[in-house]
Amino acid sequence: MSTFLSKLARFRQKYGDYRCLICSKRVAREPALCSGCQSILPWLDSSVCLICGAFSPCGCTARSVSEDPFQSRLAVFDYAFPVDALLKRFKYQEKRAIGRNLGLLLGQIALHNGLAQGIDILLPVPLAWRRRRHRGFNQASDIAEACSEVIAVPCSKSILRRRSDTPRLAGLSPAERRFAVLGAFAATDEVIGQRVVLIDDVMTSGATCLELNRELRDRGAASVSVWTIARAIDATSPSLTDH
Ligand SMILES: [Zn+2]
Numbered sequence: 001m002s003t004f005l006s007k008l009a010r011f012r013q014k015y016g017d018y019r020c021l022i023c024s025k026r027v028a029r030e031p032a033l034c035s036g037c038q039s040i041l042p043w044l045d046s047s048v049c050l051i052c053g054a055f056s057p058c059g060c061t062a063r064s065v066s067e068d069p070f071q072s073r074l075a076v077f078d079y080a081f082p083v084d085a086l087l088k089r090f091k092y093q094e095k096r097a098i099g100r101n102l103g104l105l106l107g108q109i110a111l112h113n114g115l116a117q118g119i120d121i122l123l124p125v126p127l128a129w130r131r132r133r134h135r136g137f138n139q140a141s142d143i144a145e146a147c148s149e150v151i152a153v154p155c156s157k158s159i160l161r162r163r164s165d166t167p168r169l170a171g172l173s174p175a176e177r178r179f180a181v182l183g184a185f186a187a188t189d190e191v192i193g194q195r196v197v198l199i200d201d202v203m204t205s206g207a208t209c210l211e212l213n214r215e216l217r218d219r220g221a222a223s224v225s226v227w228t229i230a231r232a233i234d235a236t237s238p239s240l241t242d243h
């Protein structure tokens with residue numbers, strides 16, 4: 001079996017045997033996205049403010065930027081077609097290769113932007129226990145593990161946990177979301193003095209990450225960053241599946 005696997009690995013190295021996540025065309029390497037699909041993806045650029053999720057000029061002032069609690073924010077895509085469909089396939093049809101590939105991409109972009117320097121640990125946003133049991137895996141952990149591989153920063157799945165099952169945040173106003181997640185997370189003392197990065201699939205209003213930031217700072221984390229695969233441009237859209 002191991003001979004077979006090493007032969008397969010050599011074959012892949014030589015010819016490339018990955019399939020594009022979107023069109024299934026053969027590609028040479030991971031992250032498996034062919035050049036044609038890459039050109040149609042909704043990449044986020046500087047025209048979108050990662051603090052409020054609106055196109056700039058947005059309502060954020062110099063003050064709100066300087067008071068942003070996160071050390072760095074990174075989001076690869078707008079949460080729009082086909083990225084939304086891809087993330088749904090990953091989560092609900094358990095296509096784990098999608099999460100791995102998107103995590104590799106997130107790591108590459110973090111490296112490219114110099115964000116991976118001065119980071120101690122990656123922490124996937126924990127999933128509600130009931131939802132995790134139902135789904136069988138936490139999508140944020142799959143993304144974080146692949147990202148960790150690329151940037152060579154460890155990833156921990158045990159530092160953060162959810163104290164309670166929070167209600168679904170979709171459809172709630174930003175203020176209601178903040179209230180719904182209040183006190184929902186617990187972090188261990190392992191974060192003392194650590195520069196941590198929260199990893200998730202989608203950021204919508206940011207309520208979940210702001211609450212995690214509060215808990216991590218309370219526990220003594222030196223800094224908190226947030227990196228996600230996608231950012232919802234319209235933070236109030238009820239169709240989004242924030243958690
Ligand atoms: Zn393709």
Ligand SMILES: [Zn+2]
Nearest residue numbers: 049052058060
């Ligand atoms: Zn803004």
